[in-house]
Amino acid sequence: MRRCYGKAFCLPWLSPFGILCFSTLWVAPVMLHPQCLDFKPPFRPPRELEFCVMYKEFGCCDYQKDQELMSKYYQIMDNFDYHGYANCAGFVLELLCQECSPYAAHLFDAEDPSTPDRTIPGLCPDYCSQFWNKCSSTIPLLTDDPHIAKVKADQTRVCQYLALDDVDYCYPHLLSNQKLTQNLGRVQSDTDGCLQLCLEEVANGLQNPLAMVHANDGTHRFFVAEQVGLVWTYLPDRSKLQKPFLNITKAVLTSSWEGDERGFLGLTFHPMYKYNGKLYVYYSVEVGFDERIRISEFHVSANDMNVVDHTSERVILEIDEPASNHNGGQLLFADDGYLYIFTGDGGMAGDPFGKFGNAQNKSALLGKVLRIDVDDNERGPLYRVPPDNPFIHERGARPEIYAYGVRNMWRCSVDRGDFHSKEGKGRIFCGDVGQNKFEEIDIIEKGRNYGWRAKEGFSCYDKKLCANSSLDDVLPIYAYPHKMGKSVTGGYVYRGCEYPNLNGMYIFGDFMSGRLMSLQEDRNTGQWDYNEICMGMGLTCAFPGLINNYHQYIISFAEDEAGELYFMSTGVPSATSPSGVVYKLVDPSRRAPPRQCHYDPLPVRVKSNLITFVPQETLIGVELSSNNQPEPQPTESYDWLQELIDRLGELGPDLATPLPTTTTTKPPRQSRRKGRRRKGKSRMEPGPELQSGRVRLSGDEEGRSDRGRVEIYINGEWGTVCDDLWTTKNAAVVCRQLGFRYALKAAKNSEFGEGKDIRILLDDVQCEGTESSLLECKHAGVGTHNCAHYEDAGVICGNSDYVVQV
Numbered sequence: 001m002r003r004c005y006g007k008a009f010c011l012p013w014l015s016p017f018g019i020l021c022f023s024t025l026w027v028a029p030v031m032l033h034p035q036c037l038d039f040k041p042p043f044r045p046p047r048e049l050e051f052c053v054m055y056k057e058f059g060c061c062d063y064q065k066d067q068e069l070m071s072k073y074y075q076i077m078d079n080f081d082y083h084g085y086a087n088c089a090g091f092v093l094e095l096l097c098q099e100c101s102p103y104a105a106h107l108f109d110a111e112d113p114s115t116p117d118r119t120i121p122g123l124c125p126d127y128c129s130q131f132w133n134k135c136s137s138t139i140p141l142l143t144d145d146p147h148i149a150k151v152k153a154d155q156t157r158v159c160q161y162l163a164l165d166d167v168d169y170c171y172p173h174l175l176s177n178q179k180l181t182q183n184l185g186r187v188q189s190d191t192d193g194c195l196q197l198c199l200e201e202v203a204n205g206l207q208n209p210l211a212m213v214h215a216n217d218g219t220h221r222f223f224v225a226e227q228v229g230l231v232w233t234y235l236p237d238r239s240k241l242q243k244p245f246l247n248i249t250k251a252v253l254t255s256s257w258e259g260d261e262r263g264f265l266g267l268t269f270h271p272m273y274k275y276n277g278k279l280y281v282y283y284s285v286e287v288g289f290d291e292r293i294r295i296s297e298f299h300v301s302a303n304d305m306n307v308v309d310h311t312s313e314r315v316i317l318e319i320d321e322p323a324s325n326h327n328g329g330q331l332l333f334a335d336d337g338y339l340y341i342f343t344g345d346g347g348m349a350g351d352p353f354g355k356f357g358n359a360q361n362k363s364a365l366l367g368k369v370l371r372i373d374v375d376d377n378e379r380g381p382l383y384r385v386p387p388d389n390p391f392i393h394e395r396g397a398r399p400e401i402y403a404y405g406v407r408n409m410w411r412c413s414v415d416r417g418d419f420h421s422k423e424g425k426g427r428i429f430c431g432d433v434g435q436n437k438f439e440e441i442d443i444i445e446k447g448r449n450y451g452w453r454a455k456e457g458f459s460c461y462d463k464k465l466c467a468n469s470s471l472d473d474v475l476p477i478y479a480y481p482h483k484m485g486k487s488v489t490g491g492y493v494y495r496g497c498e499y500p501n502l503n504g505m506y507i508f509g510d511f512m513s514g515r516l517m518s519l520q521e522d523r524n525t526g527q528w529d530y531n532e533i534c535m536g537m538g539l540t541c542a543f544p545g546l547i548n549n550y551h552q553y554i555i556s557f558a559e560d561e562a563g564e565l566y567f568m569s570t571g572v573p574s575a576t577s578p579s580g581v582v583y584k585l586v587d588p589s590r591r592a593p594p595r596q597c598h599y600d601p602l603p604v605r606v607k608s609n610l611i612t613f614v615p616q617e618t619l620i621g622v623e624l625s626s627n628n629q630p631e632p633q634p635t636e637s638y639d640w641l642q643e644l645i646d647r648l649g650e651l652g653p654d655l656a657t658p659l660p661t662t663t664t665t666k667p668p669r670q671s672r673r674k675g676r677r678r679k680g681k682s683r684m685e686p687g688p689e690l691q692s693g694r695v696r697l698s699g700d701e702e703g704r705s706d707r708g709r710v711e712i713y714i715n716g717e718w719g720t721v722c723d724d725l726w727t728t729k730n731a732a733v734v735c736r737q738l739g740f741r742y743a744l745k746a747a748k749n750s751e752f753g754e755g756k757d758i759r760i761l762l763d764d765v766q767c768e769g770t771e772s773s774l775l776e777c778k779h780a781g782v783g784t785h786n787c788a789h790y791e792d793a794g795v796i797c798g799n800s801d802y803v804v805q806v
Contacts, residue, residue: 036060037110037117039543041591042102042185044500052097058185061100062593069096076141088135095120095131095142098171102184106169111542116691119143122164124173132158144692146716185590187501194534195518198541198548199583201615202238202566206580209568210329211267212558217274220561220601221306224568224582227254227263227575229283233306235610236601237741237799243608246281246298246308253284253291256576262291263575265329270374271337273300279308280316280339280374282331291321293328295341297374297382304607316374316382319365323347326408326433334414335426338386341370341400342430344408350435351407351453356465359405359452362397367452369409369444371402390447405450405473408433410511411490411556412444416563418504424493424521431490431508432476435461439488440476441508441519441528449473477528478519485510489554489567496563497597499587507533507557507565507585514552514569537621540588547617550583558582562599581617693773695734697795699752707745707796709752710734712761712774714782719761721774722787723748729769730777731795737773740797747794754789763787 036042047063049056051070061069076092077085098107098121105111107121120143123131132155139152151157164170174180188196203209208227215221220236223245229252233241246267254263266282273279277300285294299312321327326344334340345367351357359367372383391397409430417425428444438457442450449472454465457479465471480488491508506519506528516533535541535548551571558566564584571579690713697708710721723746731743763785767777780786 055100124170128159203582238613369403416495431488485513487511491557509554723793735797745796
């Protein structure tokens with residue numbers, strides 16, 4: 001079999017193609033980037049890689065990307081004779097496979113979104129010299145960077161251009177850098193053991209947001225409740241509906257005083273909400289001269305799925321509050337389908353009500369965990385007592401009580417359990433706010449006494465009650481002193497998909513100190529190990545969309561329908577201060593493989609105007625490092641390289657045939673990048689070069705960024721695209737390039753005006769919809785067209801496919 005293209009000199013050689021050819025035909029490089037240039041952490045591929053086997057355990061490529069790189073490798077090497085193959089195959093393989101490196105974001109300069117990504121990874125000087133001396137002829141096949149094309153004949157200029165400012169991360173020295181080869185893919189911690197995570201801002205401008213819940217109805221909306229009595233609907237693209245989901249501000253008792261605990265305190269949706277439209281709220285009210293907590297049932301409107309029918313309120317339960325604090329506020333449905341209500345002890349200090357206090361008094365509903373059945377309550381009683389409630393037959397005890405001896409449990413959650421083993425499923429975790437010494441975390445069990453006011457944490461508070469042999473109380477799984485924080489905010493056990501390292505970690509916080517904390521169960525001892533959570537420093541969080549700071553007063557935690565974890569905090573602890581922000585927790589050390597966590601939200605019919613989310617928070621504290629650079633290390637030879645090259649010849653052109661995957665070296669490991677500076681550019685040109693294929697949108701009269709005339713940059717100039725064959729598949733390529741999830745419309749006939757001041761560069765474009773650029777689609781050729789500007793193509797993009805009713 002002979003495979004020669006263009007004017008080629010061919011030599012017989014035992015190779016995957018039988019005959020290798022040195023061709024004068026230039027092979028256009030594929031304009032694909034490492035997957036970690038999506039500004040997300042590396043991952044463990046679900047299917048073992050066959051080409052870039054050195055990164056089969058952990059990196060930035062899944063099997064599909066690995067196969068693309070293998071195909072590109074053969075495409076490039078098909079242009080070389082035996083001598084060229086022998087000299088350059090190893091270099092080409094190594095350079096291509098850096099797209100799979102866990103450090104791809106550093107190697108390709110993706111940390112700085114204001115500069116274009118490299119098309120060849122950052123190289124150490126000695127390695128670059130070897131590469132240029134042996135294989136400079138491969139450069140046009142590896143990159144279409146116009147600056148590299150200009151200087152490719154000059155070794156010094158090429159290697160200056162390919163150098164990294166941060167020499168710690170140049171290839172291949174990073175592989176032998178002891179500072180970077182530890183704990184790759186694990187949650188990073190600082191010298192004090194503080195786990196370093198990052199955040200995404202999700203919502204802002206909220207008035208004391210104290211609950212964020214989802215309806216578990218497949219829409220992936222989330223509902224944020226404010227202390228004043230407003231609940232807002234947010235769509236999965238983080239846009240907010242202008243009309244509130246619920247507005248009971250006139251009924252809710254609260255004030256603008258800092259620290260006032262009264263107000264709208266809890267919200268939960270019925271497990272069968274998708275079918276019955278029921279939801280439940282917990283709020284403070286004033287009835288005459290009395291203050292009460294009220295539990296009410298509402299129904300969603302029959303005419304608008306994003307608005308509650310305010311006339312449907314039915315009061316399920318009211319409890320008198322003797323003081324204005326310790327109001328409880330948590331509502332949730334556990335796995336048994338019953339509604340759990342967490343009340344405070346009535347307020348003041350030390351639970352002074354009666355001989356033993358409300359919490360130890362089973363004839364009172366305060367200081368308790370209540371459990372009731374609200375199913376089938378359309379006729380008859382508003383709720384029933386579950387037949388297996390623990391005190392249903394105890395004389396003098398309220399049958400609604402499920403557990404007692406609690407002070408003021410602020411935020412409880414149900415563990416979804418491990419995705420595979422279901423371990424932990426159904427456990428109820430609560431943070432119980434302490435008196436003056438300790439804060440505690442409890443797991444709620446039926447019929448148990450949680451100790452207050454006899455105990456506070458592990459310590460005695462009321463010595464007489466504490467010594468009572470009948471107390472039989474449950475100790476917390478963790479308690480911390482007031483030097484760490486003075487008001488615990490209970491959290492969630494992480495069971496999401498996106499960040500596997502966090503699985504099983506209970507994450508919570510403290511309202512007063514602003515600490516984020518975590519507990520991890522030791523399966524051997526049953527003990528819970530503590531780690532504080534810090535915000536990532538240096539470049540740990542230095543990627544678009546991530547931040548490393550938050551407002552101090554941590555009010556509440558939440559999980560979305562997919563199980564990802566959030567918390568809410570504010571800068572001013574007042575019910576009327578609009579300084580509340582919702583943050584999503586992000587693990588920068590590892591994520592799930594691409595496509596593993598994909599879900600398709602059910603469409604939402606929207607009747608309200610949408611308010612686009614605009615982030616306000618910024619990354620802070622990026623440290624500058626000193627100018628001291630480590631001494632260059634000699635380039636080493638790696639066993640996996642020769643082994644892979646030797647076996648590539650055995651593989652043949654059939655890319656479905658598996659490659660040997662044995663490697664004799666471990667993948668490089670990464671540590672926290674403390675004290676590194678933000679990356680600069682060591683390029684010889686003063687400004688960044690635009691990449692051919694880049695697109696922009698122009699011509700929208702309102703200046704919106706999600707729609708406009710498509711303009712493309714090719715070979716140094718901007719031009720338009722004709723709409724002869726313009727389809728939504730073409731539009732999808734453009735929208736995805738610009739960061740949108742959907743192409744809502746392929747606009748034709750210069751809907752967004754004519755680009756008369758620039759040339760028409762593409763005509764007859766036909767895309768499959770998966771290409772990374774219009775240049776990869778079929779087209780008539782750059783600059784070749786038989787159309788005019790009145791046919792300029794455009795797009796309307798979006799991050800949701802919601803139907804908007806006018």
